[in-house]
Amino acid sequence: MKLLYVLPNLNVGGVSRVVNELATGMMQNEHQVIIVTLNEHYRQVRILNNIKIIELKVKYKKDLLRGILKLINIIKFEKPDIVHSHTVYSHIFVRVAKIFCTKPKYIASEHGTMNYLLSKGIGFKLMKFTNSFSDLITNVSQSSVESYVKYKIVNKNKIICVYNGIDLEEYYCLKKTHKINKILYVGRISKEKNLHLLIDFLKALPEGAYKCDIVGDGDQLEAIKQYAVSQNVENKVIFLGKRLDVPDIMKEYDILILTSFTEGLPTVLIEAIASKLLVLSTDCGGVKEILEGFEYLVVNNNDKNDLLNKFLNLEKMDLDLIRESLYQKIKNNFSKQIMISVWENIYQDIVENE
Structure with missing residues (x-):
């Protein structure tokens, strides 16, 4: 054809x-x-x-x-x-x-x-x-x-x-860690992605234990940078800008967080899971179809407390088992x-x- x-x-x-x-x-x-x-x-x-x-x-x-x-x-x-x-x-x-x-x-x-x-x-x-x-x-x-x-x-x-x-082999990475200190966001920095929620979440985390890198660009970039400053989280977040090496970047982190108001089927979640990252995402679009059976990784839309509680609860779980189970799910479906x-x-x- x-x-x-x-x-x-x-x-x-x-x-x-x-x-x-x-x-x-x-x-x-x-x-x-x-x-x-x-x-x-x-x-x-x-x-x-x-x-x-x-x-x-x-x-x-x-x-x-x-x-x-x-x-x-x-x-x-x-x-x-x-x-x-x-x-x-x-x-x-x-x-x-x-x-x-x-x-x-x-x-x-x-x-x-x-x-x-x-x-x-x-x-x-x-x-x-x-x-x-x-x-x-x-x-x-x-x-x-x-x-x-x-x-x-x-x-x-x-x-x-x-x-x-996605091409699973491009993202595959062996991970063995029992901590989730290194947080990643990848995507457009725009209104529908609700990065304000991510900044509010970072502010609520204990000082010194966590770091978040934000990969992406968009019309809300400067506004989100200013909001990060206003919330005094500059020491917890770094803006890396637009990057073409996302598969390599993902291998360096423990968890990807998605805070969107709306999505279709967020490919970035599938890519993160293929990279053996843990994920947390707001309940939007097809997120529950990716994370069916893993509802403890799905957060109420625009709910900082729910995001914080589910993030902290993850540290009490068997992270290797979660990562492997998530990987098998996307291998069979995505x-x-x-x-x-x-x-x-x-x-x-x-x-x-x-």
Whole structure:
């Protein structure tokens, strides 16, 4: 099969990493793969050299028509069997192109959980209006699927859950420690990630025993730095900025904490577990689907006391047993190999059902 993936960019982020794993896996299984990005980017995820990457270079509103025309020409020239778009504005571009390129099958994949405010945004209104242009719509967790149905973005008979997966070998690390002193956060520093909760949690920890490093960048970076200063936790937290060596970084820590208000299926949790880190996460999106059976690692949303209590209680448990049990769970459910196999079957079914 010939597969054309469309996404905003290949900068650091969960969507980019997942599309990279999907594209490289399909290429290794002898499918033809092309990646189209809406924006210019720095290609901060590692892409196989033999995967063709095309930038539409849509930066301003005036670039929209030119970008759509370019995408139409790409589809007509490359003649893919499947056009697989990721995130809402990629879907809109692809659906306009479908008016002129009807032969490929079109799949739209969302990577997040819907809420009331998001559902009122122009992008999701357009998505709702044009869903008939896609042959299939997917999301990354059952919780996220249900949220799109709840807010009437997608009809329940049009959308399915397909879990993301990662290359477990890239992250695997043997760990034998009975302490959880070194704390890690990896992700965007933005409002929905709720880093204020992380700072409040750090403030409540005993002095001198714990250290937290924050990896990532975003529009809330300076605000969170200032909040850390205002809460007098500068001696407990270090901001490492955007990093491309996350698999290596993770191997140096004991636990990853995720404080988000909302997520789809947080890939960073799966990556941390693959690195044999312990994890604690707020109850958002598909977190409970990753941590099913490990409810003591799931924290009430925006609840500092619950986060603190569950963190301190972990030190009384068999940490090696928890790490190994978590690893076996993601190995059985969230590996790259499983994801590739599931998507290959979906592609085959949708192409054959002409």
